[in-house]
Amino acid sequence: MNLRTALLTACLALAAWPAVAAQLMSAPVAVATPQESAGLVARLTALDARQGLTNDYSFRISSQHPGVTGQKITRAQHTYKGLRVLGSESVVVTNAAGDIVSVSVADRRPGLTPQASTPGGAPPAPPLPTGADLTPTIGTDEAIRIAVQAIAPGGTHRWPPTAELLIYPVMKTVRTAAAGDKPEEQLNALDLQEVVDRYQLSYLVQLRMAQDSKLIYYDVVVSARDGAIIAQWPALQTVVGSGNSQYNGVVPISTSATASGFQMLDSARGSGGKFGGMAITNADHSSPNNPDPGAIYTNSSNTWGDGQQYNGGSTTNANGQTAAVNALWGLMNTYDTNRNVLGWQSLDGNNTATYIAAHVGTSYDNAFYDDSCRCMYIGDGNSFTSLGAIDVIGHEMSHGVTAATADLIYSGESGGLNESNSDIGGEMVEAYARNGGTGSVVPAAGNDWMMGKEISRSGEPLRWMYKPHKDGSSPDAWSTSLKNLDVHYSSGPNNRMFYFLSQGSKADPASDYYSAYLTRTPAAMTGIGNDKAYRIWFKALTTKFTSATNYADARNKVLLAAQELYGATSKEAIAVQRAYAAINVGADIDEEGGGGGDGEAVERVTNGGFETGVTGWSGATGVIGAHSGQSAYEGTRFAWLGGNGRRSTEMLTQQVQIPATASSAQLSFALHIDSAETTRSTAYDTLVVALRSASGTAIATLATYSNLAPAAGYQTRSFDLLPYKGQTVTLSFAMREDRSRQTSFVLDKVSLLTR
Incomplete structure (x- = not known):
């Protein structure tokens, strides 16, 4: 066992979320004192400093609300040179002692590059804004005047207008390396990623006006350099229409x-x-x-x-x-x-x-x-x-x-998710109310999955959650044009996802409940019911979503919420993957038991939680143990690869067999990464997760993780290994560190379930 470098995280309680689905939110939380807020900002800043970030980067506490019992959720906006970076923030979960339990991040700060988990990753970040770039040439009053002139020159202010000077990241969408040659019509949401194209010093002007018997609520981004309107979106959240x-x-x-x-x-x-x-x-x-x-x-x-x-x-x-x-x-x-x-x-x-x-x-x-x-x-x-x-x-x-909570920006894909959350809430409240309005679960039935049907004089609802396109405007699935739609229409695919997650789908192509994107077994996915679907969605919304969350990010965070509540390879986690696959967000996978209970899951990994020591594992087995300075995802033991702060390589392997008769084969593991590296652009230390043949020849690289993607807590990862059925393969976790500054790859709960 190599002596590990002292880590800041050794004093943080990075505990795993217990897999208990019935957890309730805490009672109301007290607003943090200035001292408590400053202490949390200091801890987050210290984590940044380990990555080499200067004091130009900091945080601003924006809101707090309860987490599950004993925890608090704090939303911390990212700042650069004292200015908020719009859409860039951290969602921080802390326990009763104030220790950080987990952090969910959307990082759009200047000078930082989005990190891809596989080679080919994101393009370089745009250059840092200079002093001149961050000096406004127009004031707040002029910014408000420009916004009013553009939106409602004859309107009156219902609430006083505001103008906040901030840094606005102008985003662009790029393809991942693997999707470079895909035809447009074949693109999946996970084939694309949003990156910063450039930064503009801007005012976020919030107008809450009225004109001609209409409320006109808009958020307008006005350039602080030349007064140009960069972006605008409506801010009034409506249904449209004893x-x-x-x-x-x-x-x-x-x-x-x-x-x-x-x-x-x-x-x-x-x-x-x-x-x-x-x-x-x-x-x-x-x-x-x-x-x-x-x-x-x-x-x-x-x-x-x-x-x-x-x-x-x-x-x-x-x-x-x-x-x-x-x-x-x-x-x-x-x-x-x-x-x-x-x-x-x-x-x-x-x-x-x-x-x-x-x-x-x-x-x-x-x-x-x-x-x-x-x-x-x-x-x-x-x-x-x-x-x-x-x-x-x-x-x-x-x-x-x-x-x-998430305060999803009311525009593009995030605006669609905002509307979808309200449709989901409306349906779950309807189900609860129709069944007497009592009890601790959302009833399995009672809602009609049609928004606003009762208020319609024609009998036609505003929206069909199970088949959004029935309204003639809402798409059934994600596409590259989704972000250009009105948010009441871009909500459609996520509404359909939630319906499938709760109720399942049909295999008949003529059915309103059919999805051509479900290509694995069975063709008709199995739902998990209203109660579990709502718990998963609500956990993702409150503890993981940020204001800029899009469909791809939502899929990953909803999946993580399901895995934390019910287990990494649970039927609930599989249902999330299938429900999102049904709307062209992520790949479809086979269901546990083929959807018909015709097979039991078999665990192919021996001692995947490392609780019986080195049993089943080969290679650098000295990394396995209950080491001080890190904590387990579950139990007391884990595998700590890296953390040496010098040139080193460590590999853990285990041979597993995937039966030729398997209908599904899901690999999953929990991984925590922390690093003392100061770069944000070079992968000095890596962990390669791969499959090898019995002779050691590489068959496939599943993912590469590096010092560029540290996180305050474990992240669960999963991979479909069904293409390798009929083979005996070796799971390989290979770590390489360079000559200085440690990176730790802490591994736990490795599982390969086949059916």
Whole structure:
């Protein structure tokens, strides 16, 4: 055993996520003190310093919310020379002691190159901005004026406009080396990667305006050098378009007593906020271009509404109350779904109360979530009926959850994922509510997988989650043009992914539930149900997604969430891979048991967790043990390759057999990389994962990892080895370090499951 170089991470508790699917989110977390925030920034900066980054690079804490019990999630924006780099951030999970458990990163900082896991990788990073590049020539007022002139010159400000000076990474899409010659129509989402083309000093101008009975909410990126508009995207998150509820019959609603009767204030759900609890207010036809939420609904008795569509008369009589009943029942069930199933309290996880204002405008065909007030507004409809249906409420309130967590940029693929998260939330709330609104799981059925069907006068929903293209505009699968669509349409493929993940697919090409991208066995993938699908998705959203997450990144992070909850080779993790493959994001794989229970999984790796020492392994077996300075992914032992800080090579191997009759063969392992190297461009230290023949001849290189991809915690990796069925192969993990500055490749939980 070589003496390891002292590491900063030796004092960090880089614990693995326990594979327990029923974990609940913590109770609301206290906002960090300035000292606590500074301490976390210092630790993140120290990790950067190990990679040779100067004090030009730092972090800015942007939000905090609960993680699973005993953990906190902090979002840290990346800064360069004191300026935020838009879309570049770290999602940091810490335990009760403040130790870093895991970090999910989207790194777009100047001078840093995206790291590919295989040769051929990303192109060089653009040059660092100079001092002149970071000196604005226009001020904030001028930037706001330019943005207003471009978006709504005749509009009025509903909320004061803001302009933040920052560094805007102008992105471009490049092909991976393996996809260089692929025809455009054959490209998969994982064949492309987004890299920084150039940096521009810019203002992010946020306009929250109104004009001609319309709310005009836009984020506009204005060059701070010449005033040119670089990018813009809408920021208003809409659906587009015992009480007697309109859609659900007689439903129980939670109200509060007053001196003269009752009010629609639910003090049992949420605290603080504008009204001190969850509330429904009467906007009483307040103009949609500057709606006033009005006062909380009151009534002399505790029986509300007549269950009928609003007829245009009084907003306070029984008919006018029905829209408020719809809203309160929807708000209660949205709160209860996330609280009882996930432990997540209200929109922000910290139990801050929200409210919904009913009767906005006159015959207003919209409902929207406004993050400026963290509230929702509902119109009475014209082409639609009242927009307070259960899935619409769940959809809009889920925008609030997104705003409090990943804050997905409302444009391109990230905007589509933002909308998709709300559609997913709407459907899960509908399933929960339709089955009585109680219990700790999302019921397996009850939702219709059609967004807004109840509010449609024609019976046609806004969106079909299982077959998005039925609306004529939403694609069923990812393509290179997806990022150019309106976010309500670019949400389509991910909606379909979630449907397949929950409900499975069909093998009949004529079916709406069929995907031609599912080419492995069985042709009809098996779903894992609403409850597990929602837990996986919510974990990825809250602990891994960043504001710039696209479809390829989402697939990898949803898969990681499934592996952490249920295991690296679990049926749930396989279902995630198949569901994303069904929308052309990643490759399809064979299902465990062929989908029909006709075979048991067999573990082909001996002692893959290293808990029985060197059993089964050959080569530099001295790297196996319970060494101080690193921690195991599971159990107490692991294999620590590297970490020597001098020229060295270490290899671990194990011979395995893949039966000729195998229908699936999945290799997986957990890998943690940390490094003292200071470069961000040269791979000095590497770990090559390969297959070799019995004689030692290389058959295939599965991946190459290096000092360029350190991470604060284990990452799980998986590979399809079915092409090698009928062969006896040797798994090889070969580490090489150069003459100085250590890189550690810590390996655990190696598994090869065949069926």
